[in-house]
Amino acid sequence: MKALILDGYVDEPSCLGVPPYVSPYPRFIYGMLRSAKIDAFYTTIDAFREDRVLKEKIRDFDFLFIIAGIAVPGNYIGGKPLGKKELFSLNLARRNVLVGPIYLELEKKDITALEDSGIEVIGFPFEMALCEALHLPFDFEKYLLAGAEVVSQHPWFPNLICEIETYRGCYWAKCSFCIERFQSPFFRDPENVVREIKALYDVGVRHFRIGKQTDFFSYLADFSFDVPKPNPEKIKNFHRAIWASCPKIKTLHLDNVNPKTIAEHRDEAKEVIKTIVIYQTPGNVAAFGLESADERVIRKNTLCATAEEVMIAIELINRYGKAVGYNGLPYFLPGINFVIGLKGETKETFEANFDFLQEVMNRNLLLRRINIRQVKIFRGTPMEKEGYTRLMKHKRYFYAFKNRVREEIDNKMLRKILPKGRRITDLHVEIEGKISFARQIATYPILVGLIGNYKRGSFVDARVVDHGFRSVTAVEVPLRVNTATLEQLEALAGKKAVEILKRRPFKTMEEIKQIFADAEIFFTLHNSRE
Ligand code: SF4
Known part of the structure; x- marks a missing residue:
């Protein structure tokens, strides 16, 4: 028996699986299949779209497992998630199963249509239900371990970041729009x-x-409190155990922090922050759900943290995390999410949101990321009744707010976090071109436009030369002076670029220094990147 796992990618409030990320879902399914002695093959939807042979051969498989669902949509550089329409156009195997958060966005008529076309739709979360449907024993930990090897079949391997799960559920679970309930x-x-x-x-x-x-x-906190009390000792031991087992990890980051936990238990939170700064790697971000700074919206949607609590959490993480690490990024900074279109939202909500951000700027605090998204409504959430009416009505406020934040906050913040001249390391090239696009393999990596054509999959160190709203332009360093383009030379040496170009080729660093004093910092005479 053989099975194909088709990874259409997921994006949930607490899980990302769009490349370079791999969610735990394909790992679980692969482990489950291998434990049942079923041959399992894995592909991503992007690789599948390009593979005409596999598209046809799918009919020869006994099973097709499709993973999909973008519950919190973003702009993806690393891949294009499987869409609903595309789902209906797939060739099928003998038995076909659809899993993932897509279940929550499918309407009943879609589920019926999919089932009529031969695709079984499993509820969310799916792991136990999937095992039941296949009459296999459910063993979460065993399958995750057995499934680890599937990542070697990923087209991006080894340049992947594996999303790791520690727990499910939310101690609050009341926010009107959230699927964590x-x-x-x-x-x-x-x-x-x-x-x-x-x-x-x-x-x-x-x-x-x-x-x-x-x-x-x-995680590992004391849940006998209304707001769980963090356990710094257990968190430290957890990190120590990771490094003891895996000493050559390059990136260890986290995602999702509830600012209420930090504001409520500041002493314990402070110790956890220190552990994260010491034991995780620089460029780390704690994504906070503020969602709205408007008290009325907070109340009407039973949101978890108040604006004051979020500000306390932002301050505490800045205090210990803002120093710059070896890869050019601050060690650990907060990020915040806004959700637009919630109950009780008015024009004044956008003012309150902007004032909150302005206050962060006034206090000279750093935010690594400001995410402004429109609410997505799921069956069974309190927002289902509200619908998209308010979101539609407020579209122009949404765009105006977003533009204002990009222009008046994001750009200024980015200039503080990655000032001109800052060296950022290990940029992984994802898009080739006259300007190539690269990112660190990290949580919420900053997009870098690299001047020059670089091979997809290569790694480059570069210095920042300019800023966009949410991205930077950079030039490789050290730059191969004898082969660099005029654009690259100009970006690093300004007006001296033309003279450098005319006097090439250089044989010694001294020759370049006669034109450009800082030559040793920016240039190399080697003609290859080896
Ligand atoms: S705090 Fe609210 S938004 Fe965050 S996970 Fe819990 S229910 Fe969802």
Whole structure:
């Protein structure tokens, strides 16, 4: 028997699976199949679209497992998620199963149509239900371990970042729009999490994000409090165990922090922040859900944290995390999310949101990322009744707010976080061109436009030369002076570029120094990147 796992990618409030990310879902399914002695093959939807042979051969498979669902849509550079229309156009295997958060956005008529076309739709979360549907025993930890090797079949391997799950559910679970209410809480033993990281590490993965939980500070916390009290000692031991098993990790980041946990338990949170700064890698971001700074919206949507609590959390993370690390990024900074279109939103809500950001600027605090998204409504959430009416009505406020934030906040913030001249390392080229686009393999990586044509998949170190709203332009350093383009030379040496160009080729650094005093910092005489 053989099965194909088609990864159409997921993006949930607490899980990302768009390349370079790999979610735990294909790993679980692969492990489940291998444990049942079924041959399993994995592909991403992007690779599948290009593979005419596989598209036809799909009919020869006994099983097709499709993973899909973009619950919190973003702009993706690394891949194009599987769409609903595309789903209906797939050739099918003998048995076909659809899993993932897509279940929550499908209407009943879509589910019926899919089932009529031969695709079984499994509810969300799917793991236990999938095992039941296939009459296989459910063993979450065993399957995740057995499934680690599937990442070697990913087209981006080894330049991947594996999303790691620590627990499910949310201690609040009341925000009107959020799908976390559908997750039954369960917590993974830290030893199992470390074992899973080690299994992926042994396959060759070096980048990890402990991102699949709603609040990293609540992991291993004391849940006898209304707001769980973080346990700094356990969190430190957890990190030590990761490094003891996997000493050559290149990226260890996290995602999702509930600012209320930090504001409520500041002493414990402070210690956890220090552990994150010491034991995780620079460029780390704690994504906070502020959602709205308007008290009325907070009340009407039973949002978790108040604007004051979020400000406290932003301050505390800045205090310990804003120093710059070896890869050019601050060690650990907060990011915040806004959701537009919630109940009770008015024109004044946008003012309150902007004032909050202005206050962050006035206090000279850093935010690594400001995410402004329009609400997406799911069946079974309180927002279902509200619908998209307010969002539609407020479209122009939404765009005006977004533009204002990009122009008046984002750009200024980016200039503080990555000033001109800052060296950023290990940029992974994802798009080739006259200007190539690269990012670090990291949580919420900043997009870098690299002047020059670089091969997709290569790694480059560069210095920042200019800023966009949310991206920077950079030039490779050290730059090969004898082969660099005029654009690259200009970006690094300004007006001296033409003279450098005319006097090429250079044989010694001294010759360049006669034109450009800082030559040693920016240039190399070597003609290859080796
Ligand atoms: S705090 Fe609210 S938005 Fe965040 S995970 Fe919980 S329910 Fe969802």
